[in-house]
Amino acid sequence: MSATQPAAAPVKKASFAHRLWTGEVSYEFVGRRRVWYAVSAVLLLVSILGLLVRGLELGIEFRGGSSFQVSVTNTDSTTIESYRQSVLDSGVPDLDATSVTGIGLDRIQVQTRSLDVDDQVKLRAALAQTAGVDPEAVAYQQIGASWGQQITRQAGIALVIFMLAVSILIWAYFRDGKMAISAIVCLIHDLTVTVGVYALVGFSVTPATLTGVLTILGYSLYDTVVVFDKVRENAAVLEETRMTYSEAANLAVNQCLVRSINTTVIGVLPVAALLFAGAFVLGSGPLEDIGLALFVGMIVGAYSSIFIGTPLLAQMKEREPSIKEQTERVERRRARQTKRTESWQQIEVVQAEDEAPTDQPVVPIDQPDAAPTVPIRPPTVGPEAAERRQPKRQSRADRKRSH
Amino acid sequence: MATPTPRRRHPAVPLIGFFSVIALLALIMVLSGTWTPKLGLDLRGGSTIILTASNISGSGSVDSASLEQARTIIQQRVDSLGVGEAEITTSGSNQIQVSVPNVQQDELVEMVGQTAQLAFRKVYVAQQAASGPPPGQAVALPSVPADFSDRPSQPTTTLPPVEDQAARQSLLAEQLAWAPSDQDNTDFASFQCGDSVPDVWDQPLFACLRSDVAAGGSQTKFLLGPRLIEGDLVDQAQAGMRDSLTWAVQLSFSSLGGVLFADATADLATQTSPQNQFAIVLDADVISAPSVAARIPDGSAEITGSFNQTTASNLANVLKYGALPLAFELSNVDTVSATLGADQLNAGLIAGGVGLLLVIAYSFLYYRGLGVVVVASLAVAGIVTYLLIVLLGESVGFALSLPGMAGVIVAIGVTADSFVIFFERVRDDAREGRSIRSAVETGWRKARRTIIVADTVSLLSAVILFILAIGAVKGFAFTLGLTTAVDLLIIFFFTKPLVSLLVRTDYFGLGRKGSGLEAEHLGVSPTRRPKSRRLSTVGKEQS
Numbered sequence: 005m006s007a008t009q010p011a012a013a014p015v016k017k018a019s020f021a022h023r024l025w026t027g028e029v030s031y032e033f034v035g036r037r038r039v040w041y042a043v044s045a046v047l048l049l050v051s052i053l054g055l056l057v058r059g060l061e062l063g064i065e066f067r068g069g070s071s072f073q074v075s076v077t078n079t080d081s082t083t084i085e086s087y088r089q090s091v092l093d094s095g096v097p098d099l100d101a102t103s104v105t106g107i108g109l110d111r112i113q114v115q116t117r118s119l120d121v122d123d124q125v126k127l128r129a130a131l132a133q134t135a136g137v138d139p140e141a142v143a144y145q146q147i148g149a150s151w152g153q154q155i156t157r158q159a160g161i162a163l164v165i166f167m168l169a170v171s172i173l174i175w176a177y178f179r180d181g182k183m184a185i186s187a188i189v190c191l192i193h194d195l196t197v198t199v200g201v202y203a204l205v206g207f208s209v210t211p212a213t214l215t216g217v218l219t220i221l222g223y224s225l226y227d228t229v230v231v232f233d234k235v236r237e238n239a240a241v242l243e244e245t246r247m248t249y250s251e252a253a254n255l256a257v258n259q260c261l262v263r264s265i266n267t268t269v270i271g272v273l274p275v276a277a278l279l280f281a282g283a284f285v286l287g288s289g290p291l292e293d294i295g296l297a298l299f300v301g302m303i304v305g306a307y308s309s310i311f312i313g314t315p316l317l318a319q320m321k322e323r324e325p326s327i328k329e330q331t332e333r334v335e336r337r338r339a340r341q342t343k344r345t346e347s348w349q350q351i352e353v354v355q356a357e358d359e360a361p362t363d364q365p366v367v368p369i370d371q372p373d374a375a376p377t378v379p380i381r382p383p384t385v386g387p388e389a390a391e392r393r394q395p396k397r398q399s400r401a402d403r404k405r406s407h
Numbered sequence: 408m409a410t411p412t413p414r415r416r417h418p419a420v421p422l423i424g425f426f427s428v429i430a431l432l433a434l435i436m437v438l439s440g441t442w443t444p445k446l447g448l449d450l451r452g453g454s455t456i457i458l459t460a461s462n463i464s465g466s467g468s469v470d471s472a473s474l475e476q477a478r479t480i481i482q483q484r485v486d487s488l489g490v491g492e493a494e495i496t497t498s499g500s501n502q503i504q505v506s507v508p509n510v511q512q513d514e515l516v517e518m519v520g521q522t523a524q525l526a527f528r529k530v531y532v533a534q535q536a537a538s539g540p541p542p543g544q545a546v547a548l549p550s551v552p553a554d555f556s557d558r559p560s561q562p563t564t565t566l567p568p569v570e571d572q573a574a575r576q577s578l579l580a581e582q583l584a585w586a587p588s589d590q591d592n593t594d595f596a597s598f599q600c601g602d603s604v605p606d607v608w609d610q611p612l613f614a615c616l617r618s619d620v621a622a623g624g625s626q627t628k629f630l631l632g633p634r635l636i637e638g639d640l641v642d643q644a645q646a647g648m649r650d651s652l653t654w655a656v657q658l659s660f661s662s663l664g665g666v667l668f669a670d671a672t673a674d675l676a677t678q679t680s681p682q683n684q685f686a687i688v689l690d691a692d693v694i695s696a697p698s699v700a701a702r703i704p705d706g707s708a709e710i711t712g713s714f715n716q717t718t719a720s721n722l723a724n725v726l727k728y729g730a731l732p733l734a735f736e737l738s739n740v741d742t743v744s745a746t747l748g749a750d751q752l753n754a755g756l757i758a759g760g761v762g763l764l765l766v767i768a769y770s771f772l773y774y775r776g777l778g779v780v781v782v783a784s785l786a787v788a789g790i791v792t793y794l795l796i797v798l799l800g801e802s803v804g805f806a807l808s809l810p811g812m813a814g815v816i817v818a819i820g821v822t823a824d825s826f827v828i829f830f831e832r833v834r835d836d837a838r839e840g841r842s843i844r845s846a847v848e849t850g851w852r853k854a855r856r857t858i859i860v861a862d863t864v865s866l867l868s869a870v871i872l873f874i875l876a877i878g879a880v881k882g883f884a885f886t887l888g889l890t891t892a893v894d895l896l897i898i899f900f901f902t903k904p905l906v907s908l909l910v911r912t913d914y915f916g917l918g919r920k921g922s923g924l925e926a927e928h929l930g931v932s933p934t935r936r937p938k939s940r941r942l943s944t945v946g947k948e949q950s
Contacts, residue, residue, distance in 0.1 A: 065739075075746055111747075143747045146740035154459065154738070162875040169867055177860055212810060215872060215880040219817070219887065222868035226861045230828065233857050263831040270769060270827055271820035274762030278816050281758030291754060294813045294883065 024258045031261070034254040037315030044193060044312055051200020058203050063210035064115055064145070066152030070124060072114040073143040074135045079106025087112050087134055094130035096123040108287030118149065159214045166221055167191070174225070178232060186317040187228045190308040194224040198301045212290035216297025223271065223298070224305035228313045230267065231260045235314060239321075248331040253318040257310055268306040275299050418907035425900040429787070432794040436801075444793070445800030447808030447882065450752040452745030453508040458735040460501045469501040476724070477735070478503050494804070498881075502738070525638025525725065527668075528612060529675065530684040530696055531587055532630035536600050536615060558594065559610050566608065566637070572663055579667050582633040583674045587611060591630065600626045606691040608634040617692035618718075629693055631686050635671045638689075640664030642706075644726035646719035654714035656723045657707065665706020673702035687726065694725050755812035762816050763789075766823050774830055775923035776915060777906075781826050784902045788822050791893050796886070807882070814869075814886030821865055821887075822894040826902060828861070829854040833906075834924075843917070843924050844910050851903055858898055865891045 023029040033040070064071050076083055088104045091114055102116045114131060124146065125139075132139040167188065174184040198217060202209060238245075238252035238259075245252065275298045282292025321327050436442070448455055460469045460477060474497050481503060482495045494506040567574035587595070591611050598604070600615035612631045642661045649655040660668050675683050676699050686696040697710045710722070743751075763785065771778035792815060799805035833850035837843055869888030876884050910916040910924075918924040 073744075073747060075744075141744045141746060143744045144740070144742040146737065148459070148736050148738040150459065150736065151457075151738040158875045162871050165875070166868060166871050169871065170864065173860075173863065173867065211880050212813075212883075215810065215876060215883050218872055219868060219883075222865050225864050226824075229860050229864065230857055233860075237853075259835070263827060266773065266827045266831065267824050270766055270823045273765035273769060274758075274816050274819040277760075277762030277765060278758045278813055280761060281754045285754040285757055286751060289751065289754075290810045290880070290883075291751075291758060291813055294810065294817070295758075298817060 024261055030254065030258050032254065033257045033310060034250045034315045034318045037319060040311035040315060044308070047197050047200070048193065050204070051197050054200045054203040058206070060199070060203050060209045061206050062152070063208045063213075065147050065155065065211050066209065068118050068147050068149040068151060070116045070119040070127075070147075071145040072116075072128060072131055073107070074112050074114075074131050074137065075110055075141070076112050076135060077110065079109060079112060084112065087114065087131065090130050090134040091116070091127065094127045096127050099127075108284070111287060113288070118146065155211050155214065159218065162218055163221075166218065170221070170225055174229070177229070178236060180236075182317060182320045183232050183236075186313045186320070187225055187232070189316055190228050190305070190313040191221055191224050193308045193312055194220060194301055194304045197304045198297065201300050201304075202297075207296055208293075210290070210293045212293035213297050216294040217301060219294075220298060220301025220305060223302050224308065227264060227267065227305050227309035230263060231257055231309050231314055232317070234260050235317065242330055246334055246337060248334050249321045249327045250318040250331075251334075253314050253321075257314045261310070264306055264310060268302060272299065272302050275302065418904035420904075421900045422904045422908070425896075425904075429791060429794070432791070432798065436794055436797055439798070439801050441797055441801045444796045444807045445805065446748075446752065447806040447811065448506055448508060448748070449741070449743050449809045450748050450755070450807065450812075451508065452743050452748040453506065454740065454742045456505040456507075456737070456741075457498075457739040458503045458505070459738045460503065461734050461736065471497075471500070474501065474503065479724070481505060503735070525641070525687070525689050526608065526634040527636040527638075527671070528634050528686045528688055529583065529585075529632035529671075530629055530681050530686050531611075531632055532592075532595065533627055533681040533684070533696070536598075536626040536628035558605055559607055564609055569640075569663060572666060575663060575667060576670060579635060579670055582609070582635055583671065585611070585632045587630060587632075595628075595630045598628060600628055604691065606688070608637070612688065612691065614686070614688060614691055614693045616696070617689075617694055629686055629696065631688065631693075634688075635685065636660075636664060636667050638726070640667065641726050644723040646714070646716065646723040649709070649711060653711060654716055654719040656710045656714070656719050656726065658710070658723075658726050659707035662706065668706060668708065669702060669704045672699045672708075675699040676701050687722070689725050695722055751809045755809055755816075759812065759816045759819075762819050766819055770823065770826070776921050777830055777923035780902060780905055780909065781823060783905060784826060784897055785819065785822060787901050788890070788893055788897045791897070792818075792886075792890050795889060795893070805885070807886070809882075810880050811882030811886045814883040815890055818887055818890030818894065821862070821891055822897065824861065825858045825894055825898045828857050829898065829902065829906070830923075832857075837918075837924065843915070847906055847910050851906075859895070862891050862895050 074087075084104050084106055088102070091099055091102050091104065096116075096119065099116055102114060105113050105115075107113050112135075114127075116127070119127065124144065128139050128142050128144055132142050135142070170191070171184050171188055174187050175181060178184070195217065198220060201207075202213070207213075234256035235253045238247075238256045239249055242249060242252055247255070275295055278291050279295030279299055282289060282295050286292065322331060458481075460474055478495055478497050482493075485493045485495060485505060485507065492508050494504075496504050496506075498504050567578060569575075595613055598613040602613070604613045606612055610633060613628065614631060615626050615628050640661050640663060642659045642664065644656060644658040646654060646656050659665075671685065675685060677683075680698060681696075683700075684696045684698045687694045695710065695712070697712065714722070767778065767782055767785070770781035774781065796805065796807055800807070829851065832854040833843070833846045836846035836850040836853075839846075841849060866888055869884045869891060872884035873881060873888060913919065915922045915924055
């Protein structure tokens with residue numbers, strides 16, 4: 005919700021989004037990566053523990069069995085008890101393990117072992133009689149024993165194929181193996197945490213849940229693509245901006261922060277509506293299952309693309325020789341510059357005044373406003389910045405004067 | 408870069424093109440006379456049965472020809488129940504899905520799952536079955552169908568292995584020597600077509616001609632001996648013209664089948680009618696009961712009679728595929744009552760409505776005037792999606808299911824995401840000091856890439872899910888993919904041209920109050936704002 009605040013309350017000086025954009029307000033996503041890694045490590049650990057200790061609450065689709073639903077006027081305990089009694093009195097054997105639950109305010113669900121057709125007809129008639137309706141008004145589901153295995157296998161195949169396809173797609177798009185690896189790490193992270201949430205909270209897992217979880221993979225990747233896109237854009241002009249890769253990446257995350265939040269909020273809103281309708285209007289079913297999986301997954305996905313994906317990418321990138329060189333160059337330059345902060349400031353001001361009235365149609369507006377107390381603040385970055393040649397010219401002038 | 412090049416198309420051009428396409432779609436819908444999407448059974452009530460086939464030998468894959476034949480046979484069985492609008496489709500490599508609207512028919516579940524079994528039996532008695540009880544016995548006979556459940560339902564001996572030809576031959580001799588007991592005759596007298604009798608290979612069977620049952624006229628009932636030859640010994644069967652006028656079915660047996668058939672026909676040829684007939688029995692129905700004139704030694708026979716092309720090829724198909732090498736397991740039976748269906752439809756509509764409202768509210772809150780663009784784009788996306796779903800229902804029978812609705816609702820977010828990316832890019836470029844009009848163009852070029860990749864990822868997951876998903880969740884993948892594709896169309900041919908048009912107005916183009924593009928809202932320093940605007944205006948005049 006923090007993203008709406010700058011919009012809701014007119015900001016006097018410059019909006020929050022704008023200050024993020026220029027780097028005036030900057031959160032250390034890359035720099036404090038150890039903290040985020042630790043947070044995620046804990047999340048993953050808890051998820052895996054939850055999965056191992058509590059396990060997943062598998063729906064009837066995975067266990068096999070029969071399920072009946074009948075509309076009722078209320079679902080209090082006496083009603084449920086009367087239905088349980090009618091199940092036991094139906095004459096169908098071995099129904100002691102039957103679960104009778106109320107769904108929402110107006111439906112009773114009866115789940116039994118797998119029944120054959122004759123027993124199913126009997127039980128359905130018994131339930132219909134208790135409810136005072138026609139047997140055909142009793143919804144009925146029967147799941148064979150191997151159905152769950154089939155679904156699980158298909159989901160597993162889908163997962164593997166998706167991972168492969170996505171790795172290829174990301175690699176083809178970014179032409180960068182490290183980005184693909186980071187994106188996949190994010191995917192696995194999101195998947196594990198989402199499944200962990202299911203295990204810990206004890207949400208029931210149905211085929212619709214699996215579908216939702218597989219869809220999350222798309223979303224998780226989508227968030228990552230948006231941020232990496234900007235990282236790549238910033239990294240392309242590293243030379244001109246005199247930033248290290250990590251700084252460029254961190255700036256990218258900050259610049260994308262508002263967009264990431266907006267993207268997530270706008271994606272989550274309809275999902276929340278699904279979840280609402282599924283949970284409160286229907287009480288159960290595919291709407292709730294898909295909605296819940298997406299809801300959890302999208303939030304985890306947004307978190308991982310900001311806090312895990314980019315720091316990981318930066319960390320891996322910093323090991324590349326050319327990036328290493330750039331980082332060392334930047335650090336040497338900064339060591340020199342801190343000694344000459346005073347004179348540099350003067351040069352900056354003079355130069356800005358010199359160049360403003362030339363044929364450049366667009367002037368980087370934040371340049372004069374940028375607080376000069378921090379001399380290493382980058383000007384705007386991106387291909388447009390490169391086209392304007394503004395930062396290049398400054399650095400050339402800088403070099404000339406320093407010789 | 409700050410000024411549009413003269414070559415650039417007017418933004419109204421793609422808009423007009425886009426609306427022509429929508430109008431065309433709408434016209435097709437009007438002409439087809441269908442106004443609402445075809446709803447899935449989970450939204451209007453009905454039964455869905457999913458059967459999983461497995462090779463009878465226990466391992467090995469299921470070949471698609473057998474699966475298709477099984478589908479045809481199940482289709483015939485369901486049609487014989489007189490269920491309207493039944494849809495029987497194959498899905499994946501080993502599944503058959505039976506969808507039947509209006510909840511009913513427990514026998515449907517029983518019926519579709521059986522493995523089709525074909526066998527040849529000897530006919531002992533063939534007589535007209537009375538459509539009602541005979542006059543004198545009306546009171547004495549029970550009005551409920553005769554109960555044959557006390558008849559043996561399990562074979563008493565096992566069939567010798569196919570390799571053991573001698574054992575098979577001696578068994579055949581035994582079966583041929585069988586004669587109905589008094590009990591069998593009494594039971595047969597009370598048997599009426601439609602009663603169910605267990606079909607056991609070493610037991611007699613009472614059955615009727617399936618074509619009679621389907622036609623509904625007078626019916627012939629048969630008292631049949633034990634199975635002489637199992638259907639899996641039939642090697643080939645095909646329909647062909649015997650001469651220019653009569654159709655016939657040629658069939659050939661495997662080598663063992665040929666030997667048995669020779670033995671059987673040798674015996675039958677000596678009998679008098681009707682005991683010189685053998686019955687081709689499929690699923691306890693007599694498909695055909697040809698008579699035998701002479702021993703047929705070489706394992707290939709020809710059945711003639713009053714065939715036309717259809718009946719001849721049907722019989723050939725039954726002979727060829729009747730005993731499928733497939734066993735079916737009832738994987739999933741889902742019966743949704745009409746009220747539950749209506750509830751689910753309502754819930755889906757509520758979810759869609761609430762989701763749409765939330766997204767629109769958020770867009771206005773954050774993007775102010777640009778919220779109009781979001782609303783217009785979502786509205787157009789909604790119309791296109793609706794038209795496509797209606798038309799797909801009409802043309803390829805796509806039915807909108809509850810997961811399908813979920814897919815559409817989730818896609819509201821995907822679609823709105825594209826606008827977020829676009830708008831944020833425009834605002835980024837405006838923050839860098841571009842005029843709003845030029846920021847729309849430069850921002851669009853950068854946003855375009857991201858949107859395409861994001862939508863590609865979404866489409867990719869939808870396609871993978873669609874191919875691999877089983878059952879109802881397929882609908883989710885389908886609509887998610889469909890709406891993502893629609894989103895791409897909308898953003899390219901509607902939203903972008905619309906924004907380009909809007910920023911030509913002073914209200915949006917100069918970032919007036921409430922437009923969502925005003926300097927303060929973007930965070931552009933107000934003092935610098937007039938300058939850059941002046942500069943960009945100068946630039947425009949120069950070109």
